[in-house]
Amino acid sequence: MSEYTMLIGGQSRSTADHRDVENPATGEIVGRMPMGSRADLDDAVAAARAAFPGWAARPDAERQAACNAIAEALVRDQEELARLITQEQGKPLDGLGSRFEMGGCVGWTQATAALTLEPEVIQDNEAGRIELHRKPLGVVGSITPWNWPVLIAIWHVIPAIRTGNTVVIKPSPFTPLSTIRLIELMDAVLPPGVVNVITGPDSLGAAMSEHPGIDKIVFTGSIATGRKVMAGAAETLKRLTLELGGNDAGIVLPDADPKAIAQGLFWGAFINTGQTCGAMKRLYVHDSLHDRLCDELVALAQAIPMGNGLSEGTALGPLSNRMQFDRVRDLVEDARAAGGRILCGGAPGNGPGHFYPITIVSELRDGTRLVDEEQFGPVLPVIRYSDVDEVIARANDNPHGLGGSIWTSDPARGRDLAQRLECGTAWVNKHGAIQPNVPFGGVKSSGIGVEFGLEGLKEYTSVQTVWL
Known part of the structure; x- marks a missing residue:
């Protein structure tokens, strides 16, 4: 050694x-x-x-x-x-x-x-x-x-x-x-x-x-x-x-196509098993699309292989340390106790390694820890909303301000709403993208x-x- x-x-x-x-x-x-x-x-x-x-x-x-x-x-x-x-x-x-x-x-x-x-x-x-x-x-x-x-x-x-x-x-x-x-x-x-x-x-x-x-x-x-x-x-x-740290909010408008945006949302949240400051940490979805989009995300989560990073075919690895594993598990259990509905994941196995499965949680409200805090792991709360102006205010009502995103079929409207987000970087129809020629900060x-x-x-x- x-x-x-x-x-x-x-x-x-x-x-x-x-x-x-x-x-x-x-x-x-x-x-x-x-x-x-x-x-x-x-x-x-x-x-x-x-x-x-x-x-x-x-x-x-x-x-x-x-x-x-x-x-x-x-x-x-x-x-x-x-x-x-x-x-x-x-x-x-x-x-x-x-x-x-x-x-x-x-x-x-x-x-x-x-x-x-x-x-x-x-x-x-x-x-x-x-x-x-x-x-x-x-x-x-x-x-x-x-x-x-x-x-x-x-x-x-x-x-x-x-x-x-x-x-x-x-x-x-x-x-x-x-x-x-x-x-x-x-x-x-x-x-x-x-x-x-x-x-x-x-x-x-x-x-x-x-x-x-x-x-x-x-x-x-x-x-x-x-x-x-x-x-x-x-x-x-x-x-x-x-x-x-960041607690980036993604907001899906009612004119978005759930199937078309699901991949972008998924990797915006779960790149590096969610262990990225600029990853999406909470997702607000209009009532009219909530259930369909949850179904799309769950289907993707169940198809993504997680395992030892040295093994061929692995797409996501473990949490990097026990401290982070315990924090993610604690936040999920708190969400469960608060009435959150675990759509997939939520139950780590007993094998070696700090593996926590991709977990989608719905039926949570602002004020619960999983929504208000940065989880930094493979867990995404999906929160319903009905009024766009109200959800912008809810997204901004957080001490974090690293990034945020708007998902819509109308890019011009997306740009206007993105500028209302209180964050250092705002994306439209993507999340977490960075480039060496573009300033990044919170x-x-x-x-x-x-x-x-x-x-x-x-x-x-x-x-x-x-x-x-």
Whole structure:
């Protein structure tokens, strides 16, 4: 069994203690994660700070070339990383699984490499010339989750180094191994210390938030942890990008065709076994279509194979860890007690692994936990409504604001209603679609700042105005 090492200043760093990383489909040990300490964090930050001046001074074209070289390394070793993701996270190799994740890693790296932040001329007249320049911040601390471990690491690290920053990344203790390997690949084409990876307990993340040597924290995860990150960063007034939880609402209008939209709704809710911040978490369906659409969704759910991600033909894997399995089971039981009708699923088996079946629940109301909270699993509440204006208000009456969608045969009306949703991204006749050139972020409790595209790249810079 492999004992992994951290990477600090271009050198492998061993630790005295390790923690087992389990395959959530089988319980087998995939590898052993090094348990880093505060001293290791201090060393990683020092290495990143030492590397920063030289990296920031590199010509933009050199940093662009380095990012493209990383993309080439990802293409070369994507199968190795995909298998490691499946083993420690659980998602299938094929379909919308780990090979899909690695394809996203390559695409986002290439797209981000192609971006540039040229100086902007604000004024150029007889009174003088004023230019706006963007400068790297320094050391970026990245804290990543377990649901898309390598892709989200790419979302954090590539724009940071593209703009001249250096990075210390801490992955989730549930999925650290693929991130360690990712950083090793990056380090092979970057100067020592530009990227560093530490692993260990959650307390290291809190120490990063407070660390005076870190200039910005980018965090993807739960709202509760995001609040702690923000509080920890307050003393040093760090820059923050927080992409937090979502409780995305989908709204099906009475003119929609249930059969035509069922596939889009299904995968909008259940991609990655529902373990996606921007997945659909609650579905409001007009009374006139409710029963027919439920039938379509149940038929799809019963036809989708769930199993070990390494087995051929698997479309959905297990929940990534026992903590999440217990939460999903608790929410379903609460919904059952509240009068929810379980149309399919709702009863996990006794076999190995954290498998929870695809579960559709109807006859719930706003105010029940499964509707109001983010389940982050393969469970979808389908809620009846009769008045469109009222349902828009109900969808917005929630502290989350990541995404939302309108489903209709009238795209123009869908666009108008989508703009009334209080969320960072609104889709019409799809849900959860993202692209590397389109800014993505939440409002209300779902986050601060945006990722992707030029707007996301700017988050890793400070503004300097130059008067000539």
